[in-house]
Structures are given as structure tokens and as C-alpha cells.
Amino acid sequence: MEIGTDLARPRVVFAQSTTPLKFTLLWVAEGSNLWTFVAKGMGFWKKHLLDVDIACGSGSVAAAQAIDEARFDFGIASPSAAMPQGSKGCPQ
16 A cells, blocks of 8 residues: 555545534424424434524514524524614624
8 A cells, every 4th residue: 555545535524523503583483483393303403413402582683682692693583673683793
């Protein structure tokens, strides 16, 4: 075996550990946000090495503020609640 021949073969490399994420709904669990629970239940996020914790919200404004204050990594908020947060510098 020649030295360095292994370097010439490209390999796919996957992350080895899961990334914990906190997700907030804009309100209680209901049909419009069912996809979050389906994705978790079917293992979609786990397949992509994401450990997503889903929390019920207290309204769109509270959800947008919580994301802006880094209490959640991402979530759902209505556009009318998210736009004022965006004008304050919250990433959209």
C-alpha cells in the first residue's frame, strides 16, 4: 500500500452528534402546526441529527420576542408580529 493513496478517495462525512434546538409554536398545538410534530414523530429531524424540543407559544408577538431574545432557536410567528421584530434587528 502506498502512502497517501487514501487521501485521493473522497468520502462523505456526517456529523457525529445531534444538535439540540428549541422551537416555539405561535400558540397551542393545532392543525396548522401539525407538521412540526409529524417531522419529529417520523424521525425527520433525528435523521438530520437535530434534537428539536417543541414548546407551545403564547401568541405570535411573544413567540417573535422569545426568538429575538434567544430563548428559542426558531419558531412560528405571524408576519404582522415578526415584521416589527425584524425592524429591531431580529433575524427573519
